[in-house]
Amino acid sequence: MRKPFSTIHENYKPLNFTIEEAPIDYQTKFTGDTFDLITLYEQLRDMIIKGESHLIQELLSQLLKANIDPLRILDIVSVAMNTVGQRFSTRELFIADLWMAARCVELIKNAIEPLIKSQGLTTKRETIVMGTVEGDVHSIGPKIVELFLEGAGYDVINLGVDISPDQFIEAIQQHHPVFIGLSAWLDTTANFSLRQTIQALDPLRSEYHFKIIVGGPSVTRKFAKEIGADGYGNNAEEAVQAVTQLKEGCYNWELTSVE
């Protein structure tokens, strides 16, 4: 089971640059000892977007050597993943690119998690637990949703594939998520496991106050409503939209889905 990787310090102020800023010339600005810190941040951001996982390690060690606040690095990750998500939805990037971006994030997380822990930073981000239901081993869709949700500022615990109702219950008890994301690719697992998982999680709602959103190619809005989900996303963008609207209490089954 993966753990949440990001924690936000109470006094942390986000960086004030955006993705639309001028392009970066890597070769001339990345000069080692006398580097421009912002340029390094920008490089990290762009490396994630481009999925240059083979270059991340070197840059990361430069940043860490310079005693950079690890939370600033997480902010870069968030900005980058947001852009990756946007570019995926406009088909400028593809799953292969997303996967490489995810590899970059994984390498970054592995490097900075110990630092965050040792500095005792406290989390303020809300947690989402998600996974593919029992009997279903399709992981790519949930992976994309995970990236989109991380980009939207959530800590996402992706339990992975073939997750039984008991495993979801255990994760709820451990992480107290505000949302549970359930994915089913196959029509069989949608019909059987997804339904069964929601039934199993229902009794926990009063104690843990979470909402359930569902998705996957075999899940339609009508079906999602029928099996007792609180929200539905037929793609990653809609999943984020559903989460936001449910949080704000303005989710409307009839209006949220793309027709």
Added chain:
Amino acid sequence: MGLLKLLKLVIKASIKNKLRGFGVKLTPLERILLFNLNKIPDRVATILAVANIHPQFIDPSLSWVDLLHDVDKNVELTKKLYKRYPVDSLTMLYWGGPLLGSGLYEMGVPFQFTEWNYPTNTDNIIKIADDMDNIHPPEIEGYFETSLQVFCKVQEELPTIMVSPFLTSTFTLGCFLRSTELLLEDLKCYQRYMQAESEREKRQIEDYCQNLGSYPTFFMDEMKTYSELVLTTLQRYKEYGIDPTGCVFWELYASPPSLDIDEFLTYVYPHIYEMYKSVKRYHPLGITYYPDSVERWRILFDYAARDKQYLPTISLPAAITFPINANGDLECDHQAMIRLCKEYDQPYTATILPYFMRDASKEEIYQKVKDIAEASVQAHLPVLISPAALTNDTDPEKVDVFFQAVCEHGNYTLPFYRKHTKQQLQECPVCQQPTEVCYEDRKVICPSCHYTARFAGDEHMDYAVIIHEHN
């Protein structure tokens, strides 16, 4: 089916097709053969991928586990399906599914078997490059043998329809052996390595790959191996006495959104094309590819036209590529697709998703299929239409409606009737008296001799196409 027999069948089908005006009817096999050769048959052809249908849809007492080893039950179920629906072609005959039918279990991929779910692989077996040494083609045993037995028996017992082998193609086979994520990563590493501008970056990629247990050019090597595995699997069909004519290669994961079409054409297609050349003599029904938009479809066709090579592709809009809307339907403009295919002289395969078949009303299904069928007739394009899968909770009558719409609206007209100008519509072809033309119902009625005809087209068009007439 030998080449000579195939040739005879095609000639017979072509002659019969021209004699339709005299009441000659095509068999389902003849219809699908003509579609396969990009010729206009008598009506829009239909195909069912059997293993995509829940066994409970046909017989509620059966589960997937019941069907794993029982050849007779598989065959009986298929025959029941064929008896109920006027389908022209059947593929994926074994209820173990396309993965077991491609011999993946016998290659060493672990599977999970439950009563309520398709047999699903639970892990991948090529974790690092060295694992390739242990990969072997499937022997004729176990589930793979059962699938071959089912195939033989169905082919024998249903000789008038096209029954074609269904094999997992190169890239998709790699996804199941190596995992989609790692295969995509292998491709990206190879791509970066080939495009690296400095020796330093090349070394960085080498180090990165080494940490993953592979090397930068591993992708090319593994793709070659996967193609060989597919070909050997097809060879096993032949060894077992199965005619591979009309075989389908299922290439699911190389399409958008997994890969951009440029990446597909540069890094994946050459492997598939090499494989295709080896099996060309069996007239493969196609290698499925799933462009996610009309624009990307055009790129694919342009590529084929530029290189003057036949594109061995059934292009399918599917749930994994085309976004599906909240009603479970593809956001795919079939009419636009049909126009594009007509422009490039390519046949078209239209898919109706199982979620739409499950959740939409009978009227919605009828209208959807009717629109596709009429557009096919109007464009005079060979079209194959299929409900991609059927779930156990789908109303069987909805599937009746699907086929009813194909049969009522998917009849191609003989060349004589192809185009009618507005003026021609207004004159009865039997008694030459003025007719009543109702564009709303798309009907022509002659009050004098009671000739009636249904046509495709509307008042804004220059001409209409008569699709059915009755004297």
